[in-house]
Amino acid sequence: MTSRAYLVAALAATATAVTTIAACGTAPPMALPDAAPQPVAASASVPAPQAKAAPREHITYPEQGRGTWSEAARQDGGPAGREGQVMRYRVAVERGIEGVTADAFADKVTTTLEDPRSWTAGEQYRFRRVGPGQSADFVVRLATPGTRDALCDGADGYTSCRNGANVVINVARWVKGVPRYGAPLSVYRQYVVNHEVGHRLGESHQRCPRRGGPAPVMQQQTLGLHGCTANPWPYPDGRLHQGPLGSYNDPTPPRDRGRR
Incomplete structure (x- = not known):
């Protein structure tokens, strides 16, 4: 057999063998040379655009502010509200507190007081925020710890208070909340506004009525929950939620210093 005829016969035999093996599904994979890297479509390599996060609030304050507003x-x-006495209020932020404007603080106060779970639910009171220099039944003030002491009956530098027509929110609590509260800072802020405004409406301190249940808004939740859970609303389910009159002998934490 000539060499050319021999080569043709050998190739034919190889093709027959490969076809037979492939048909039985037992052919080993054929080794192939490494493929050249293929370009990736641009759309596959560009991540989807991400929504920008809202800037985090950063409020700073001295221990003792200027006493001006x-x-x-x-x-x-x-x-806001359907029936009851109209209570007019102003909102003020002490100068020297940075990172929150009077209007921004007022928006949170107003949103809290106008919530249907707040004091308007009892239909004894309605609330209206008035502007600078206008006559008001009370003023909600965001104050430094030192000015809080000057305005409140008792100098602890830690809690908030109501004294006369002044509803005083300690900026340290507005910024830091309290430890072991078990709820977000936004909930604590709603609580402290409703609690101190509640004092302006004639409400007194109350105690936890049942372990595991919501605390009355007039409980001193800043100092302890005593088995209750955090609750910022006087009417959490459309009904006034109360506990026995009285308070606990809780120690007040050390006074707050400035935050820079």
Whole structure:
């Protein structure tokens, strides 16, 4: 057999063998040379755009502020609530507190007081925020720890208070909340506004009525929950939630210093 005829016969035999093995599904994979890297489509390598996170609030303050105030603008519209005495209030932030404006603080106060779970639910009171220099039944003030002591009956530098027409929110609590509260800072802020405004409406301190249940808003939740759970609303389910009159002999934590 010539060499050319021999080569043709050998190739034919190899093709027959490969076809037979492939048909039985037992052919080993054929070694192939490494493929050249293929370009990746641009759309596959570009991550989807991410939504920008809102800037985090950063409030700073000295231990003792200036004792002067920036006041929020008047709220448009009529009073919140269906029935009851209209309580007019102003909102002010002490100068020297940085990172929150009077209007921004006022928005949170107003949103809390206008919530249907707040004091308007009892239909004894309605609330209307008035502007600088206007007559008001009370003023909600965001104050430094030192000014809080000057305005409140008792100098502890830690808690908030109500004294006369002044509803005083200690900026240290507004920024830091309290330990072991078991709820977000936003919930604590709602609580402290409703608690101190509650004092302006004539409400007294109350105690936890049942372990595992919500604390009354007039419980001193800043100092301890005593088996209750955090609750910022006087009417959490449409009904006034109360506990026995009285308070606990809780120690007040050390006074707060400035935050820079």
